[in-house]
Amino acid sequence: MQELQWSSLFAINVVLDGIALVIIAVLLVRIIPMKQNLTEIRMFYGMCVMNILLAVIDAVKFLQFILFANNNTVSEAYVMICIPVGEILSMMIVVQWLLFVNFSLHQSRDLIRRRYPVILIPFFAAVILQLGSIVLVIAGFISKRSETLFEGDILYFLSALILLFYIAVAIVIVHREKKRKRLPRFVAIVPMAICVLFGYLLDLFTNFSLLPLFLAAGLISVEYSIMKQSSYEDYKTGYFNRKYVRKIMDYIEHNEIKGGTVIRFSTESDASSFAKILHRMEPDNNKTIFMGDGLFLVVSETQSEAVINRYTSVIIRESERRGLNIKEEHFTRTDEEPEEFFAGIIHGNRDRNGASAEEREKV
Amino acid sequence: MFFQELHESNIHKYKEIVGKDRAEDISRYFFRGIACFDDPDDDSEESLKAAMIWELKSAESDEDTASEITWVYDAEPGSLEAALDEYSKRVRDEDVRRSFFELTDIGNNEKDVLSLSGFNLSSAESRDLRICLKEFGELRALRRKAPNYIYNLGSIDSDQFEQGMIKIMFNQNAAALEDMYYLPKEWFDEKVSCCVMTDGCVNGFLLVHRYPSGLIRPVLFYSVGADSNYNLLDMMRYSVHAALAEYPDDTPVLIRRRTKSVSKLTDKLFPGKKGEAVISGKRIEQEDR
Known part of the structure; x- marks a missing residue:
């Protein structure tokens, strides 16, 4: 009777792993056609592949429990190897997620290269310990001394600590970036963090193996971030698209941001060539939006006429040097509503002093 | 008259x-x-x-x-x-x-x-502090070698220099000199000045000018982007090592404490150091x- 109960439990776990696999398959099918954010998508693929492996290893573990009832040393050794492998995979998913968060925020490969040799030290240390435990399992299997096999608990807690550390790192990175840059963003870290934590806790305190499923649920939020960010991006220029203007307006209104300048660059030449020039000289807190038809809006927090003039003159000179014909105008926001301000700029009926042409005519 | x-x-x-x-x-x-x-x-x-x-x-x-x-x-x-x-x-x-x-x-x-x-x-x-170059060399925080993404000013071209300056220009408090953005790259000491490169773009500068009398003055110490604080420290390491290799130990270095953050930094690096009576x-x- 008890055996039957255990078999049902194992079967439920296999089903849970199956659900995780289905979720990941759906996520992959949805994201494959995307053309933007390719680096983030590659990172996402990595997370998915590791979660598939985790779910498959987990499912096989429970299947062999059902089939062989855990009564031979080979299956026992398999289970003992599955545990550290699972730990390594789940840590790898969280590390990959941390890389993803970092890249989404800063869009910088160099930054990742510089930060991660230090941040990844705990991860590599834990991997070495887990691999050590696999060696112990194999050694125990060969020497038939099973007492060396049961040392997994400490490693499990160690993995949990490392995962907590990486979640904390992700929260700190996002928080610091939020303080540094006053701009709308798309990276949501809370759902994935909650999924990892609950997956681990439920794995630890219940008989259900829920980590692959919870990680898959967390990946839904990661995919959602990519999709959301991509919907605001123009993949040819690498800049935000016109939909982002609404996002910026809402952000300005919500945070009661005063002032700022919008520079309007228009070109009849190749927009992506001009975008390359802008990319190279993009100041930290500026955001550039490609409105289509060769029109770019650069949103800046500065109101200094001298700074804007110098910036635009260098951009124009650089463009002319490369044979691009660029027209420039800039507009300083005073106390107008963001919607009114942006509408005038986009439709080209606003003069440089902030009043619209119609308004001036009335006066 | x-x-x-x-x-x-x-x-x-x-x-x-x-x-x-x-x-x-x-x-x-x-x-x-x-x-x-x-x-x-x-x-x-x-x-x-x-x-x-x-x-x-x-x-x-x-x-x-x-x-x-x-x-x-x-x-x-x-x-x-x-x-x-x-x-x-x-x-x-x-x-x-x-x-x-x-x-x-x-x-x-x-x-x-x-x-x-x-x-x-x-x-x-x-507001000016005159510090001997040797005193910089004695600072513990600056003893480590700078990482390889800190480049000597002489190794970047004038286009990269201008691109970096444009990025920094948006922060108006960054430059110590009024005419910073009019000065050509050659005006700065290209052996001692340095910059930080991230993804092929200049993201920060430590620009130093050497006066004809031999006096050294850092005139721009600024970095943009994430990790800018680490970059600042690394640029400082680079410039101090380069200056010690290039000039005598007793070369005077002039630091103008024009903002609170500069004063805070000098207080931390050289506690008790006072400026001349003026x-x-x-x-x-x-x-x-």
């Missing part, structure tokens, strides 16, 4: 009196100078009666323009008063609202004249609009 404007082409005549470093400054964009003579046909160094050099501040920003008097010279009683009158006329023409100075090398006579001309004088500690003064040239 006859007044002659000091500029690049005539400053060599008065180099002995003006000094090598100030003579170099006069060629810069916001620096102005006048020399005062009795005889318009004799503008030799021996017949120089009084002279002044000043720098326009915030001339291109949205703030009111100010003028900082960086040097006064008085050879004959009565001449400096005339030079100050001429100075007032000239700065008003440039829409200067207030004048100020912080001078070390002035005598009682100059002090009296400045006071009589309407300057409120007071004794103060200089006479500071200020005067309103024109009332606010």
Whole structure:
């Protein structure tokens, strides 16, 4: 009777792993056609592949429990190897997620290269310990001394600590970036963090193996971030698209941001060539939006006429040097509503002093 | 009295009196100078009666323009008063609202004249700190070698230099010099100055100028983007190592404590270090609009 109960439990776990696999398959099918954010998508693929492996290893573990009832040393050794492998995979998913968060925020490969040799030290240390435990399992299997096999608990807690550390790192990175840059963003870290934590806790305190499923649920939020960010991006220029203007307006209104300048660059030449020039000289807190038809809006927090003039003159000179014909105008926001301000700029009926042409005519 | 404007082409005549470093400054964009003579046909160094050099501040920003008097010279009683009158006329023409100075090398006579001309004088500690290069080398935090993404200024081209400057320009407090964005790359000490490169773009600078007297002055220390604080420390390491390799240990380094963050940094690096005693003064040239 008890055996039957255990078999049902194992079967439920296999089903849970199956659900995780289905979720990941759906996520992959949805994201494959995307053309933007390719680096983030590659990172996402990595997370998915590791979660598939985790779910498959987990499912096989429970299947062999059902089939062989855990009564031979080979299956026992398999289970003992599955545990550290699972730990390594789940840590790898969280590390990959941390890389993803970092890249989404800063869009910088160099930054990742510089930060991660230090941040990844705990991860590599834990991997070495887990691999050590696999060696112990194999050694125990060969020497038939099973007492060396049961040392997994400490490693499990160690993995949990490392995962907590990486979640904390992700929260700190996002928080610091939020303080540094006053701009709308798309990276949501809370759902994935909650999924990892609950997956681990439920794995630890219940008989259900829920980590692959919870990680898959967390990946839904990661995919959602990519999709959301991509919907605001123009993949040819690498800049935000016109939909982002609404996002910026809402952000300005919500945070009661005063002032700022919008520079309007228009070109009849190749927009992506001009975008390359802008990319190279993009100041930290500026955001550039490609409105289509060769029109770019650069949103800046500065109101200094001298700074804007110098910036635009260098951009124009650089463009002319490369044979691009660029027209420039800039507009300083005073106390107008963001919607009114942006509408005038986009439709080209606003003069440089902030009043619209119609308004001036009335006066 | 006859007044002659000091500029690049005539400053060599008065180099002995003006000094090598100030003579170099006069060629810069916001620096102005006048020399005062009795005889318009004799503008030799021996017949120089009084002279002044000043720098326009915030001339291109949205703030009111100010003028900082960086040097006064008085050879004959009565001449400096005339030079100050001429100075007032000239700065008003440039829409200067207030004048100020912080001078070390002035005598009682100059002090009296400045006071009589309407300057409120007071004794103060200089905002400039003079630190020996060796003292930088002794700092524990700077002993480590800088990482390989910190590049020598000489190794980047002028396009990359300009791109980096454009990024930094958006923070108006970054530059210590009014004419920072007009100065060519060659004006900075290319052996000691450095920059940080991220994804092929310059993201920060530590620019140092070496005056003809040998004095070293860091004039831009700024980094943008994430990890900018780490980059600043790494650039400092790079420049200190490069300067120690290039110049004698007793080379003076001038740090102007122009913002709270610079003062905080110098207090941390060199606790207890004080600036020289100076006479500071200020005067309103024109009332606010």
